[in-house]
Amino acid sequence: MMAGGEFEIISRYFNRKTTYRRDVETGIGDDCALLNLAPNQTLAISVDTLVEGTHFYHDIAPDDLAYKALAVNLSDLAAMGADPAWLTLAISLPKIDHPWLQAFSDALFEQLDYYHMQLIGGDTTRGPLSMTLGIHGLVPAGKALKRSGAQHGDWIFVTGTLGDSAAGLALLQDKLSTATVEQRDYLLKRHLRPTPRILAGQALRDLASSAIDVSDGLLSDLGHILQASGVGAKIEQDHLPLSATLQAVVSREEAIDFALNGGEDYELCFTVPEVNREAILVALENLGVEGRCIGQILPASEGITLFDEGKKLPYQPKGFDHFTA
Amino acid sequence: MMAGGEFEIISRYFNRKTTYRRDVETGIGDDCALLNLAPNQTLAISVDTLVEGTHFYHDIAPDDLAYKALAVNLSDLAAMGADPAWLTLAISLPKIDHPWLQAFSDALFEQLDYYHMQLIGGDTTRGPLSMTLGIHGLVPAGKALKRSGAQHGDWIFVTGTLGDSAAGLALLQDKLSTATVEQRDYLLKRHLRPTPRILAGQALRDLASSAIDVSDGLLSDLGHILQASGVGAKIEQDHLPLSATLQAVVSREEAIDFALNGGEDYELCFTVPEVNREAILVALENLGVEGRCIGQILPASEGITLFDEGKKLPYQPKGFDHFTA
CATH class of the missing domain: 3.90.650.10 (PurM-like C-terminal domain)
Structure with a gap:
């Protein structure tokens, strides 16, 4: 009985075969994602949480929320001079709202594709609406802006x-x-x-x-x-x-x-x-x-x-x- | 006026100079953490969210919560055969409770030190108690268990x-x-x-x-x-x-x-x-x-x-x- 459940949400909305990156050995669907960096690349990682009421209003449009959540995280990569690569998304949802999930995930993947990024993992839980994005970028060794x-x-x-x-x-x-x-x-x-x-x-x-x-x-x-x-x-x-x-x-x-x-x-x-x-x-x-x-x-x-x-x-x-x- | 604020929480409880890893170029304190992998290492990444009421009870002891949150994530690395390396922690707190934060962070760092891991970043926000851990491990190229x-x-x-x-x-x-x-x-x-x-x-x-x-x-x-x-x-x-x-x-x-x-x-x-x-x-x-x-x-x-x-x-x-x- 997984109709409408966690696995179904992930496979329906978030496990899309859009952008593939050659440095992703395993994406969504195992215990961990597996990534292979080229030599002389330094990995840049940032994490941001957005909580309803603190970082956005209840009535924010799902596509605006997806855009902003990603933009805020991309901005941290920009400040290091890094090239965007992979995203993890942990999202808590109070209920399963299919039109909301469709609009949110469509907007998210549109942006991911634009930046040639791949969603490599995450977690879907029931709870007050909030999300934590983990963004991973690459920068030539020794060249990051601090x-x-x-x-x-x-x-x-x-x-x-x-x-x-x-x-x-x-x-x-x-x-x-x-x-x-x-x-x-x-x-x-x-x-x-x-x-x-x-x-x-x-x-x-x-x-x-x-x-x-x-x-x-x-x-x-x-x-x-x-x-x-x-x-x-x-x-x-x-x-x-x-x-x-x-x-x-x-x-x-x-x-x-x-x-x-x-x-x-x-x-x-x-x-x-x-x-x-x-x-x-x-x-x-x-x-x-x-x-x-x-x-x-x-x-x-x-x-x-x-x-x-x-x-x-x-x-x-x-x-x-x-x-x- | 940052007394008791976000920056103070991070610096007081989570920016500890305990385990240093040589592969961490920059940890907490910049827009991104910067990490350098050895050649022929594959990066393994997993994300888990724990929400009060869904994954733990309101009255769970802070040290038990820290232990379990990390153990759950370490278990994903174990299932890939990976060696634990870095952690990100995004935590939402309904209020600033200093004894709770002290006990939680003490237990977290005790475990991080045990596994020779370094906390490299995260986010502290106000909201219902929940946390998302991003765990990063290393595995010899081609050797991960899928x-x-x-x-x-x-x-x-x-x-x-x-x-x-x-x-x-x-x-x-x-x-x-x-x-x-x-x-x-x-x-x-x-x-x-x-x-x-x-x-x-x-x-x-x-x-x-x-x-x-x-x-x-x-x-x-x-x-x-x-x-x-x-x-x-x-x-x-x-x-x-x-x-x-x-x-x-x-x-x-x-x-x-x-x-x-x-x-x-x-x-x-x-x-x-x-x-x-x-x-x-x-x-x-x-x-x-x-x-x-x-x-x-x-x-x-x-x-x-x-x-x-x-x-x-x-x-x-x-x-x-x-x-x-």
């Missing part, structure tokens, strides 16, 4: 624009409204469908001295680089890349707050030695990704300071933390 | 004894009682502290034709071998290894039912070609692990049949399934 390489004098860059995702979240929470549908759609898309900067991350491998993805908020995430590298920083907040839409929808002050503290932008924040500054801009331009210099690494004794049009501001760090938020 | 290698004529073996764990669960559920405290302690320990058969699994690598761990129940798990290998089987149920305690506490019929269908024994079920039958018994004896032959692989057309003292019985498969149980 948080610990920033040096005094390096320039601080970010990709894309910051703060849009926080504005999108505020829209979902009815804390914000827009003048036009186009503005609303843009900000919601930036929140629900962030673009993991996979190719940009790979382009940074030989040029950046450190990198992180902006998940908790720029100041919080840059703080991790500063701590790991034993350095300080100054940020020119008038240099923050703000989208035209964000600037049209909220005040300048709020836009800057969203950009500094909002989180979930999934852009890359990285540091670049002076010698590679031009090369970085060329590399990103070739990918069609905007890169903006927003500050510079200082000695640790300087802490982290914000400037606005050349004037030093008082600084109050705010990072997102699931247990204190 | 479910798909069983051949007509191979002998079916199991390690240890079967059914004790189901009896221990029945005790926790007040569905069973024992005459002595020693009997109760033995059965509870078999349920709460199963022994992952890591060394036995490695000893089987050159001798067994297929293997699986007994998590859902012998018949259900053997069924996976039969399906993957395209074969059938007969089981001599009077050959099932039953502990003296189990036989003293329940009827013969119930002991056999627990052994066939109970699950969570985390023993290995494996198949062995006739030519390796003696070598297997010697290899297991050298490890102090009992191995018992309980049946033989037949052609697929025979399905799966149970015999008792040479007499064929009607067969009704029952496997544990989270959505139909």
Whole structure:
């Protein structure tokens, strides 16, 4: 009597014969997946959990949830300069909802195929809706981008624009409204469908001295680089890349707050030695990704300071933390 | 304001400088962990989720939970013949309970050290108590034990004894009682502290034709071998290894039912070609692990049949399934 049961869910929705990777010796269907790495490849592994109510709303569309769950994890690979390879998915479901599972798994496999990734295992359990994704990427040995390489004098860059995702979240929470549908759609898309900067991350491998993805908020995430590298920083907040839409929808002050503290932008924040500054801009331009210099690494004794049009501001760090938020 | 927050929990309880592995380039503290495999090593990955109410009771002791969560995952590596290496832990907690976290993490690291494993990453979120462990092991290239290698004529073996764990669960559920405290302690320990058969699994690598761990129940798990290998089987149920305690506490019929269908024994079920039958018994004896032959692989057309003292019985498969149980 396994109709509608765990094994049936896995075989019906998650054991698809789509992308095959040659480095997968055994995928779903044994006690473990078996993977063979090429010589001189380093394995990069990251794990993220998404819980209903904490990371997404009850009424999120299943395809948006699948997209975001994968994008959040891909963003961790991007921040290391890794090439996506394999995914594990542990999902808890309160009940078996076939249309939901169909839409969720369709969207997941569309993204997996796009990134030439293979789902290699997981677990399906009954429980409150939540999921833990384990993402595995590959990076040439010695080339991974770490948080610990920033040096005094390096320039601080970010990709894309910051703060849009926080504005999108505020829209979902009815804390914000827009003048036009186009503005609303843009900000919601930036929140629900962030673009993991996979190719940009790979382009940074030989040029950046450190990198992180902006998940908790720029100041919080840059703080991790500063701590790991034993350095300080100054940020020119008038240099923050703000989208035209964000600037049209909220005040300048709020836009800057969203950009500094909002989180979930999934852009890359990285540091670049002076010698590679031009090369970085060329590399990103070739990918069609905007890169903006927003500050510079200082000695640790300087802490982290914000400037606005050349004037030093008082600084109050705010990072997102699931247990204190 | 991170006191008691996510970062503080990770650094206080889970980012311990205990076992260091030379193949871990970067562990906890960056966007991804970075791992370097030796040439000719195949990576084995398994993921298991444990949810309160489904996989453990609310009042389980934190050290028992840590032990079991890891043992369940180690058992998947054992079934592949893999050597444990790295763990990821994604844990959802309803609140921050420092004594609980201390006891849980102490027990977890005690086991990790025992198996020379390193915790390389994870995620801490607020939510109903649940956890997803991702376990990573290493196996010499081409040597992993798969479910798909069983051949007509191979002998079916199991390690240890079967059914004790189901009896221990029945005790926790007040569905069973024992005459002595020693009997109760033995059965509870078999349920709460199963022994992952890591060394036995490695000893089987050159001798067994297929293997699986007994998590859902012998018949259900053997069924996976039969399906993957395209074969059938007969089981001599009077050959099932039953502990003296189990036989003293329940009827013969119930002991056999627990052994066939109970699950969570985390023993290995494996198949062995006739030519390796003696070598297997010697290899297991050298490890102090009992191995018992309980049946033989037949052609697929025979399905799966149970015999008792040479007499064929009607067969009704029952496997544990989270959505139909």
